[in-house]
Amino acid sequence: MNIDTSTLHLQLPNLYIFRRVTQLGSFQATADALQLPRSSVSKRIAQLENQLGLRLLQRSTRQLNLTESGKELLAITDSLTELLSNTVKLTEQAHAKPSGPVRISSSTILGQRYLLPLLPRLKQRFPEIVPEINLDDRVINLIELGVDIALRVGELPDSSLVARRVGTKSWACFASPDYLKHAPKLEVPDDLASHQCLIFRHQKLAMDHWHFRSPNGEIQTLQISPSIATDDARTLVELACMGLGVIRVDPTLILPERAAEKLVPVLVQWQHTDAAPIHLVCLGKQARSRAVNEVWQFLCEHLTLALAELKDADGTSR
Numbered sequence: 001m002n003i004d005t006s007t008l009h010l011q012l013p014n015l016y017i018f019r020r021v022t023q024l025g026s027f028q029a030t031a032d033a034l035q036l037p038r039s040s041v042s043k044r045i046a047q048l049e050n051q052l053g054l055r056l057l058q059r060s061t062r063q064l065n066l067t068e069s070g071k072e073l074l075a076i077t078d079s080l081t082e083l084l085s086n087t088v089k090l091t092e093q094a095h096a097k098p099s100g101p102v103r104i105s106s107s108t109i110l111g112q113r114y115l116l117p118l119l120p121r122l123k124q125r126f127p128e129i130v131p132e133i134n135l136d137d138r139v140i141n142l143i144e145l146g147v148d149i150a151l152r153v154g155e156l157p158d159s160s161l162v163a164r165r166v167g168t169k170s171w172a173c174f175a176s177p178d179y180l181k182h183a184p185k186l187e188v189p190d191d192l193a194s195h196q197c198l199i200f201r202h203q204k205l206a207m208d209h210w211h212f213r214s215p216n217g218e219i220q221t222l223q224i225s226p227s228i229a230t231d232d233a234r235t236l237v238e239l240a241c242m243g244l245g246v247i248r249v250d251p252t253l254i255l256p257e258r259a260a261e262k263l264v265p266v267l268v269q270w271q272h273t274d275a276a277p278i279h280l281v282c283l284g285k286q287a288r289s290r291a292v293n294e295v296w297q298f299l300c301e302h303l304t305l306a307l308a309e310l311k312d313a314d315g316t317s318r
Contacts, residue, residue: 014048098291099128106151109233109253111135118302129291148292152279164300167278167307172251174263178243186266196245197224202231212270
């Protein structure tokens with residue numbers, strides 16, 4: 001007998017009913033369980049047998065018995081139950097609220113000023129998600145440390161991570177009014193040689209080369225001999241507020257200190273040439289949990305808006 005395999009997939013519902021009949025032991029019990037007429041169950045089994053050209057059940061007035069073909073069909077369709085069970089689980093997970101931990105990494109001051117203010121709104125939208133925030137100015141390997149999402153500054157090396165540009169970081173020089181009262185003149189970059197300068201430095205990076213563009217467009221680079229160096233950006237800002245020297249920092253990161261007049265700009269005619277992209281990076285979509293994916297989408301949207309608003313509020317073009 002030739003079997004039309006092109007329409008065999010249409011027998012999947014009948015295969016399911018066949019398996020339920022063998023589990024429950026009768027057409028009537030199966031009909032009750034599936035809320036179908038008994039005649040429909042009998043008809044479906046007959047359709048399956050006709051399609052396969054096999055007798056699957058021996059019917060009698062009191063019981064049903066599997067034929068040898070029926071036993072073999074039951075054995076080879078065991079995976080159908082697992083397939084349906086996994087489908088149900090997938091549906092349940094898709095409709096459930098996203099939950100569980102999401103590990104987010106950022107440099108200290110970037111995370112403090114941009115990331116942390118978004119957490120109340122994030123928690124309000126996804127109360128079952130548990131953000132685990134790591135603020136660290138060291139360069140870390142996201143995959144090795146199990147970080148799900150990170151906020152990064154600078155060009156990114158090629159990797160398996162997905163990156164979304166959310167803003168741009170720029171720089172300008174600032175000092176406290178108290179420091180400037182007693183400091184030497186500071187009118188051109190070369191004057192920094194007579195000043196206390198505070199720099200960011202850790203084991204893999206020293207930000208001790210400061211670049212300037214003069215009012216006539218010439219580029220000047222100075223190597224800074226620091227009076228204090230630190231590997232924590234928040235500490236750098238605090239040191240400057242204490243009157244310990246000049247810092248080079250993104251103006252938008254110190255809006256509160258500027259508003260309180262704890263820090264004021266210096267060398268305002270000498271723009272800084274450097275600008276670095278700010279990226280949100282994450283594992284590839286296939287490797288993300290639903291919770292990670294929801295946080296990723298949320299941060300991509302809201303960080304882009306927050307960074308743009310801060311740049312507008314800053315009002316500078318550095």
